[in-house]
Amino acid sequence: MGGGSTYTPELVDGFARLRDVLPLDELVLVDPAADRLELVGGLARRILARQGHGGRVVTTADLDAGVDGADAVLLQLRVGGQAARAGDETWPLSCGCVGQETTGAGGLAKALRTVPVVLEIAERVRRRNPGAWIIDFTNPVGIVTRALLGAGHRAVGLCNVAIGLQRKFAGLLGLRPEELYLDHVGLNHLTWERAVRLGGPGGKDLLPSLLAAHGAALAADLRLPRALLDRLGVVPSYYLRYFYTHDEVVAEQRDRPARAAEVAAMEQELLAMYADPALAEKPALLARRGGAYYSEAAVALAAALLGDGAGEIQVVNAANGGVLPFLPDDAVVEVPARVGPGGAVPLPVAPLDPLYAGLVAGVAAYEDLALDAALRGGRDRVVKALLAHPLIGRYGTAEALADRLIAHNREHLAWA
Template sequence: MKLAVVGGGSTYTPELIDGFARLRDTLPVTEIALVDPATDRLDLVAGLARRILARQGHPGRIVATADLDAAVADADAVLLQLRVGGQAARNQDETWPLECGCVGQETTGAGGLAKALRTVPVVLDIAERVRRANPDAWIIDFTNPVGIVTRALLMAGHRAVGLCNVAIGFQRRFAARLGVAPADVHLDHVGLNHLTWERAVRLGGPDGEDVLPRLLAEHGDTIAADLRLPRPLLDRLGVVPSYYLRYYYAHDEVVRELRDKPSRAAEVAAMERELLAMYGDPALDEKPALLAKRGGAFYSEAAVDLAAALLGGGGAPYQVVNTYNDGTLPFLPDDAVIETQAAVGPKGALPLPVAPLDPLYAGLVAGVTAYEDLALDAALRGGRERVFKALLAHPLVGQYAYAEKLTDLLVAHNREHLAWA
């Protein structure tokens, strides 16, 4: 079995390789092709990847290359974890929206739109090359904004499923607090990528006992602290929102915080420099503890489970993924991409039925879905007016004066990545 990782020079990659090594019985990979144009980073990451496999006695082969077509040739699955423009572009996404008093963030709001505009054309080009190499290959998208990118892939007819680590993070933390195995925790996780709520936490499967009330009663303070939201809000909602909901529920507070500290991109860039220096140490043969602070916790377990299920080798029967709505949330178009529990197998991901969504959440989901539709149109066809309309539609922007200024800033900061600008 061959997997290709596009963006293989990412400092995330050792987390992924560690998962492949530990979970070899679930996903028996024989070759992992790491592809990245940044060959200096790629060589460091690939060296550590080989040492991780060797330490754990995994027989798989690591291939490192800048040649995308060679990397995806004969691949059974291709994982996308690229960042167009690198941390420098991310730093811009997180800073210039603050000039209008709007959240600066790499996956939502104006910054998220900028990332989508840079990313969608690149991903679609990669996907076409994957399809030419192997029409039956699955594409697993971990590239943000996952919902928009996954929809672009699906609308172009690719065999694609989107993946995020938010749900598996909640699953693992809830399991630890309940003293049960993660596989015993089934989440009623529903919404859009980076706009989701845990409405129930069931033991044993979709029909198991809901222990969310107990979790909130016994661990509500800790959960609230993790989300950086007030405990009374969780009690009033009776659900656990994704930590990305803080950008909506505490927008102005977040803007004040972002203005008073270095961007997350600056922090990550410094961390990456330190990680790459570690990766160059020939004595290092395991993922360093610092990698846990980089983000992407449990990404490897989620990726292994998803790839194994898609390729027919096992994996968890139900997984939280990004895929077509297809009637699951009746107030959304069928071709909207939602994030929810699905039955995953060689034919793809089929969302499980969900209970009706409370208007408190459905309204926000509908609004952000409309924005994502406009954002994808702007990414596919370009044009200042399409960018403006997407920003005007976003709940974190909304006002026409902000949308006008943010459009100008977005284009100015991303001109080199926008073919139409």
């Protein structure tokens, strides 16, 4: 779903390269944007053909036809397109708050637009294929996955942060990625790497030596102060910069164009490339679009869910089920889990330091209120969700943000 996205060739390239991991008979790209869909679909066919893959690529705007007979359905939607994203990244700045499409007020706006659409798609999937797995890559992944699980769907959330860091660490250490096990814990886009273990959960922790030798490079990549990484002794996800350096980020965002404008321009360039019948591989420009290693993560997750083995350990978004005891069981956490045909079962994790647990609890409470607002609507619920968010938390600011959110997203909010 969202098969016309410029992300899709990254995914198709993974299907082609990793055919032994996930044998693919048919890939159906579903998208209402017919012009984009045909460009992306044509490149998808050429990528598979260039790599000698016998899979068939089908393009359609008909959702029901697209999911008919599917074993797995991948969701990569952007309700409202780049225009809505541009709003998420700009209007919060007028209230002195970070503008971002997955957290803060912008993240709430995206959740409100997205959850009803995803649930409608999931219900249609269930009617056509009650046994199909839904893999959600649509942000905000934690809230969307919680909505899917709450409605009883067979769903697992996926993010590329963990696999990206695993590969980053492996490159710095001169190891293969599969040799490293990450003690990755938190919520989607609110995670920390507390250990980098060699060989598995009980292996030697390489994180202290990694930070000592490469702390400056890691900090620069995350756009966080090196002193912060040294003080914490962990590696936060990139998205923690919106919390740890909020005011600096707001100042930076006010001085430069929104990321959405850059991505929109990049998408037009990519689509022009995709129209070239001689192009039969993903272009290098796609690496700047985002979603690095999405294909490897998606293929591994789909293969585990559709396989017949005991399952393998992957970092996913799944129901908490007591793993973080200070959160409700139905909260969605992002941790290593054993994934197999029965779904994703989070593995036990060591207790979370209060420095992280407090922030996780606050954001989880916000996500609960955000989901309620997405499901039931109403300005009052929007204000409550904003008031609960650790990046906002001030009554006057929450009121002002609620008005801006509704004004900028009215066409996507059935209740507004």
